[in-house]
Amino acid sequence: KAGVTQTPRYLIKTRGQQVTLSCSPISGHRSVSWYQQTPGQGLQFLFEYFSETQRNKGNFPGRFSGRQFSNSRSEMNVSTLELGDSALYLCASSLLPRQRLYGYTFGSGTRLTVV
Amino acid sequence: DAKTTQPNSMESNEEEPVHLPCNHSTISGTDYIHWYRQLPSQGPEYVIHGLTSNVNNRMASLAIAEDRKSSTLILHRATLRDAAVYYCILKWRAQKLVFGQGTRLTINP
Numbered sequence: 650k651a652g653v654t655q656t657p658r659y660l661i662k663t664r665g666q667q668v669t670l671s672c673s674p675i676s677g678h679r680s681v682s683w684y685q686q687t688p689g690q691g692l693q694f695l696f697e698y699f700s701e702t703q704r705n706k707g708n709f710p711g712r713f714s715g716r717q718f719s720n721s722r723s724e725m726n727v728s729t730l731e732l733g734d735s736a737l738y739l740c741a742s743s744l745l746p747r748q749r750l751y752g753y754t755f756g757s758g759t760r761l762t763v764v
Numbered sequence: 765d766a767k768t769t770q771p772n773s774m775e776s777n778e779e780e781p782v783h784l785p786c787n788h789s790t791i792s793g794t795d796y797i798h799w800y801r802q803l804p805s806q807g808p809e810y811v812i813h814g815l816t817s818n819v820n821n822r823m824a825s826l827a828i829a830e831d832r833k834s835s836t837l838i839l840h841r842a843t844l845r846d847a848a849v850y851y852c853i854l855k856w857r858a859q860k861l862v863f864g865q866g867t868r869l870t871i872n873p
Binding site for chain 1: 866
């Protein structure tokens with residue numbers, strides 16, 4: 650069965666621009682979480698969506714937003730890009746939100762570089 | 765969120781067992797201990813989880829101390845493909861996954 654698909658794999662943007670990243674979860678998974686990974690801060694939780702509703706949010710500014718569609722696909726958007734937004738953005742899907750027993754399946758990520 | 769402490773890096777030889785330690789002295793009774801690993805250029809991958817008893821699966825074993833304040837991930841015969849960053853995470857069902865800095869495992873041929 651297909652894994653978690655993130656597009657695009659690589660992206661280069663200029664400061665001040667905005668970007669949209671896409672995540673398609675495993676078929677049947679209804680919860681999608683987003684993480685930012687940087688060398689300095691490690692993996693940090695951004696937000697989690699289930700049934701098109703944001704269920705949990707990390708400590709990121711309002712420039713970071715997301716949404717989930719009725720088919721469980723999710724997008725995250727970053728507006729007014731800053732150099733510090735350069736990171737690997739990872740999406741994880743799970744059967745249900747706050748899944749305890751089944752774990753999360755991660756995609757390979759989108760590498761965003763802001764210049 | 766409860767904290768975990770892991771060594772920054774460890775090194776082992778191929779085909780030898782590897783014991784990756786994790787300290788979690790502030791663990792609560794409802795926290796599950798999860799292990800994930802991240803191979804180069806990939807997203808994290810679920811390895812194993814447990815609550816109180818030791819656990820085994822096809823990838824690894826998880827040994828949990830009786831007081832639950834520490835745990836050890838055991839790779840029985842390391843291969844080069846096991847070289848990764850290993851994360852020990854405490855999670856109760858209502859919480860998000862919170863990753864620490866993890867242990868970078870190097871496997872020597």
